[in-house]
Structure formats: structure tokens, C-alpha cells
Amino acid sequence: MHDFLNNIVSFHKSLIVGFALAATCSLLSVFVVLRRMAMISEAVAHAGIGGIAVALLAGYFFPATDGPVMQQIITGIFCLGTALAIGYVTRTRRVTEDSAIGIFLVASMALGILLLSVRSKFPVLSGQTRPASIESVLFGDLISVTTTDMWIAIVATVVVFGLVIALYNEFLYTTLDEQMARINGVNTRLINTLQLAMISLVIVVGVRMVGALMITAMTILPGATACMISRRFNGVLVGSLLVGILGIGGALLLAINPPLSSYTSGPVLVLTLFLIFVVVWGIRHIFKPKIEYETVVGGHADEHDHEHENEHSQLH
Amino acid sequence: MTFLPLSAPHTHVDAGSDLGKHQGIDVVCLHNVSYAYEHKPALTNITLHVKQGSTLGIIGPNGGGKSTLLKLMLGVLQPDEGTITIMDRKPVDACRDGSIVGYVPQRHVLDWTFPITVRQVVQLGLIGKKPVFNWFTRRDHEAVTVALRAVDMLAQADRPIGGLSGGQQQRVFIARALIARPKILFLDEPTTGIDQAGQEIFLQLLDELKKQFGLTLVMVSHDLRSVVASCDRVACLNRTLHYHDRPQGLSKDVLFKVFQCDMDAVLDTHSDLHDATCCSHEHSGPCCDHDHPHHNPLAPPKKS
Structure with missing residues (x-):
């Protein structure tokens, strides 16, 4: 128990980043799932690999752009640029959205791997950020988050929650x-861009922790699980936050304590969320909800529907 | 009454009719409107005026430009030529806050498995009236109650939309359009997917709402029956306007011109219309006395 508490104190930065990321990803995952943007989220996450590689190379040639904050900004711009490019290419409908996502996903990943290889050929000067290995970009490193990472995660969480609360109805309607x-005057283009920007933001923050392959799961699984729990939007939002925070919180505690502490942490987080998804799916599958319109009668249309059924039965 | 005609497509003006002329009480005015999708003409030279308090039904075959015309009137598309004004405003401005134009889209545009309650969907109809960064207030909540009561859906207010029947879904859309108190209601295929008895109830509801809220209705439909039964003006559209006048003036000739090869299919689905139009087309003599109400090929069904 003492070791367990010690671990929590030692890894408090990881825990803070984890919970911040869990809350932000869970909130956005509701919109990602309901707008069927899961694959775009996947493409943005993979663009993160390209973004990190570009940031590292930029840091080598232009020392002013080196450092964790600048790297996050460059990676974020790269991710958002990829998401907007997918939207732009598909606007003319000559390229379908799934094709565009597939094309940009592999292209940005290939660019990332190539540039990371190029960067590894150059020496690391004193004071420069060490080039990331491909493994660490793909799978992240939960345990070694820095104070800067922690503050970036907190700022990202405040920004995302602030935007969603301020523009709640606009996001919901879009x-x-x-x-x-759009007909009712909502600037849907701005809302769409903001959504992509927020997804890019959490992915950039999360890529260091759980890796590019795993971060997508965090922006899909909580929302998908919550959609099975509630048929009301507020219920889905609360459910998603609970699933995300409890799931990732639990997984973090597992990941920083033995025996799992010696393994890569990203897969533990994702598998915990997947386990919750499977359990909820199983429960919903076994206990199918009653269809409300069969039990609730009282609406004008329902009454008429019943009248028509009676008429039909009399005719037969 | 004179009949149709129309060797060259244009707006039909009945003798003594004031249709087609711009007057002070016209709330929707389209003047020589044309629109093309990537150089393929969808609508040509449409001139149409909708009078305040009237119910206009726009009918035509699939691909005839009905939806395009509606999108132009809603400001979603911009005309290549011509002008559209709605109560002296541009369509985009007229539709923005919902207090001039309310829009009831086709039911299938919405994912009815979306986790949201009826009340929330209706409340979103007020979004154009709210400044950015403002949440809905208790007053807005009461407006939702009034709108839902008007369409007789108050009992379902806090239910998720997933369990609603087709007719109830349509009422939710109407409540969403009505909540901002519009002067004009645009309806896109409102009776599609609702059985015949349900359609009559729905059209009665529309009639009641029209009186209660002082509405002007513009209804786009390929359903001849509902249009003829509920509209006091009909516009027949197949890339251009073939007829624009009272529904009693419609004959099989016009419908054939508008629907072309689709005509048989249209009439087959309405056997009573089919019988009537066959009578007007194939026989002569007293049977084809179009001015006689019993022989009007598309006379609206009697309301019970």
C-alpha cells in the first residue's frame, strides 16, 4: 500500500495529464462518434507522427523552434492542416472521404517515418531535444511526462471545455x-473547423502519452460506450466523461504499479476502455431496452395509429 | 375555367387570375430565376409569387428541380440568374432567425437514433434568435412547451426522438420550425412515408396551424393527393414552371407534361385520380365537363 501511494505521488504529473486527457477526449468523443468522424480522428492521429518528425527536424535546423511547446504547436498545425486538407479534397466530391482519409493517413505516416529516419542521421547537439524513436511516437510514454506536458494538457483541457460550454448549442445543432x-444562422464552417482543431489539440497532447496508434481509441471509445448507455444527449455526455475518467484513471493506476509498470502504458489504457465497451455492449445485448413507443401512449398520433390499426383489423 | 395549355413552358395565368403579377401582399417573390449544377440546367426562368396567407403546393417528378427550388428559397443555393426575395429580404436573411421563414425538412435528413429528446430538438429552432455564447432560458423553455402543445406533442416532450412514429417525427420538425414564430412555412415532402389516413390528419393539423399562427405555407411534394387536398395554389415544376394556379385547373394534360413518363406510375398509386383523369382524357361529352365538381379529375377528397 505504501508503495502504491508512493507511486501515485511520484507519477502525479502522469496522473494529472491522464485525467485531463481523459476528460477532454471523452467530451470530444461524443461529437466524433455522433458525427461519424472516427476515421478522420484516426487520420489526424497518424498525421501526428508526421507532425512530430517535422517538428524535430525544424528544431534541428532552426533552434528557435526547438523545445516542447514549439514542438507541440508545429505538430498541432500539421495535424489540423491534414484534417482541413481531407475536408478540402473531398469538397469537390471527385475523391470520396474514405479514400482521402486513407491517402492522407498513409502519406503523413510515411512522411513521419522517413523524416524520423533522416533526423536520426544527424547528431544531437547539447540542449536540443532528443529525437523520438518511432516506437515512442507510435506507443507513447506515459511515465516520463514533463511539467511542461502537464501544463500543456491543463491548458488544452480548459480551452476545449471552455469552447464546448460556450458554443454548446451550436455544436449540438451542427x-x-x-x-x-446553417439555415438557422449557425456558422457551421467555423464549428467544423473548431471541432477539427480541438481533436488535433487533444491528439497532439495525447500522442506523447499513449502514442499515435492509441490516442484514436481515446477519442472514440468513451463516446461509443456512452451512446449505448443513454438515449439523451446530456446523459451521453456525462456517461462518456464517466467512462473516460474512470477507465483511464483505473488504467493509469494499473500502469504505474507492478506488474504492469514494466510494460508500455498506452495499450493498457486502450484495452481498459475496450473492456468497458465490451462489458456495456454485452449488458445491452443481454438486457435489450424496452422500446419506449410501445409502452408510452398518450400522443395524438399514437392514438390515431391505434385507431388505424383497429380499422385495418376490422377490414380483415 | 380555362385550361392549360402550354406549348411553351411558362407561368400559366388563368383568366382573371392575379397570379404571376407582383403585388404588395406577395411574401415570396422569384423573378426569372435560373440555376445550373456544373453547367447542367436544373431550373430555368422561374417566376413565382406566393401570396400572404395562401398555401402553395409545388409538384413535379423526381429530378424536376423541386428540392433545388426549395434550396434557392432557403438561401442554401444562390441563383445563377434572377432574384429571390422573401418579405423584401434575401433568403439567407429571411431564414436566419426563423421569425420569417420556418423550414420543415424531409424526415430522413435526421438520424432518428441520435440521443436527444424531443424538447431539445425543438429548442434548437430558437438558435438563430440567440446571440453567441448564450444558453437557453426559462422563457425559451416555455416557448418549446407552446410549440409542442400546438402540434399535440407535449406528452412526448421529454422522450428521446428514437421511439417516435413517422407522424410524430414530422410534428417535431413542425414544432421546431414554429417555435421562432415564422410568417412562412416551407415544407419538403411532408407526407412522405405516412399512411393515407395519417396524411389526412396531418394535413388537417397543418390547416389548423395555418389559421392559428397566420401562416403562409409552401409545400414541395410529389404526392398529388396531399397537394390537391390542402393547397389553394399549385405550381407544376419540371425544370421550369408549367402551371401555376388553382389546383382545380389541373388536368391530365398538364400532369402528363410535367411528369412525362412518370405519369402512369403517379396515377397508379392513386387509383381514384387515375380513374378520374382517364375519364377526362379518353371520353368526351358530358363526362368531361371539367367545370362540374364531380368530374374534376383532381378534386380534393372530401374531408370527413
């Missing part, structure tokens, strides 16, 4: 019915 929202 997610529910984009065309109708």
Missing part, C-alpha cells in the same frame, strides 16, 4: 443536423 443549423 452535430444533429448541419444543414438546418
